[in-house]
Amino acid sequence: MGRSALVLIAGLADGLFGADQLEGNDMSAITEGREAVRTFVDHEHQELKTAVEWVHEVTEGMSRLPVDQRSESLRRVLHWVDVDLKPHMAWEESWLFPNIDDRAMPHWATGLVRFDHRQIAAQAERLRGHCTYGNPIPSSDISRLVVDLAGFEALMRAHIEREERFVLPLLEPEGDRWTPEWRD
Ligand SMILES: [Fe+2]
Ligand SMILES: [Fe+2]
Numbered sequence: 001m002g003r004s005a006l007v008l009i010a011g012l013a014d015g016l017f018g019a020d021q022l023e024g025n026d027m028s029a030i031t032e033g034r035e036a037v038r039t040f041v042d043h044e045h046q047e048l049k050t051a052v053e054w055v056h057e058v059t060e061g062m063s064r065l066p067v068d069q070r071s072e073s074l075r076r077v078l079h080w081v082d083v084d085l086k087p088h089m090a091w092e093e094s095w096l097f098p099n100i101d102d103r104a105m106p107h108w109a110t111g112l113v114r115f116d117h118r119q120i121a122a123q124a125e126r127l128r129g130h131c132t133y134g135n136p137i138p139s140s141d142i143s144r145l146v147v148d149l150a151g152f153e154a155l156m157r158a159h160i161e162r163e164e165r166f167v168l169p170l171l172e173p174e175g176d177r178w179t180p181e182w183r184d
Contacts, residue, residue: 031173038171041096044088045160051080052156059149063142070137074130074145081124089117092163100170109166116159123152 058073065073097110130137130145137145 034171037096038168041163041168041171045164048085048088048156048160051084052153052160055080055149055153055156059146059153062146062149067136067138070142070145071131071135074127074137074149077149078124078128078131081127085120085124089120093117097167100167104170109170113159113163113167116155116162120152120155120159123148123155127152 055077058077062070062073093114097114101107101110126148127145130141130148
C-alpha cells in the first residue's frame with residue numbers, strides 16, 4: 001500500500017465515523033467517506049487474495065525446486081510480507097480498527113482480527129527461520145517448510161474471510177451491515 005493512498009483515504013474519511021447526528025450534505029459526505037474506505041479495503045484484499053494464491057503455488061512447487069533456489073523462493077514470499085502485507089495490517093490497526101471501534105460496540109470483531117494479525121506475524125517469523133543466514137534449505141527441512149507455508153496460507157485465507165464477514169460490514173449503515181445468512 002502506498003503512503004499517498006493511506007493519506008488520501010485518511011483524509012477522505014477523517015472524522016466521518018460516529019457522526020450519526022448529522023443530516024443532508026453532511027450525511028452524504030459520511031456515506032461517500034465510508035464507501036471510499038470500503039472500496040479501498042476491497043481493492044487491497046483483492047491484491048492479498050492474488051498473493052495468497054501465489055503463496056499456494058510456491059508451497060506446492062517448493063519440494064521440486066533445486067536446493068539453491070529454495071531460499072530465494074521463500075525470500076520472495078517474505079519480501080511480500082514485509083513490503084505489502086505488514087503495511088496493510090499496520091494501517092488497519094493504526095487507523096481502520098480504531099475508527100470502527102469508535103462507532104461499533106462491542107469490539108469483539110476487531111479484537112478477533114487483531115489476534116489474527118499476531119498469529120500471521122508469528123507464522124511469518126517461523127518461515128523466516130527456514131532461511132536464516134542465507135544458507136540453502138536442505139531436503140531434510142522441506143517437509144517442515146511446506147507445512148509452515150501451508151499454515152501461513154491457511155491463516156491468511158481465514159483472516160481475510162473473517163475481516164470481510166465480520167469487520168468490513170461495520171463500515172455499512174447499521175441496518176445494512178449483515179447479509180441475511182449472518183443475521184441469525
Ligand atoms: Fe487484517
Ligand atoms: Fe485486511
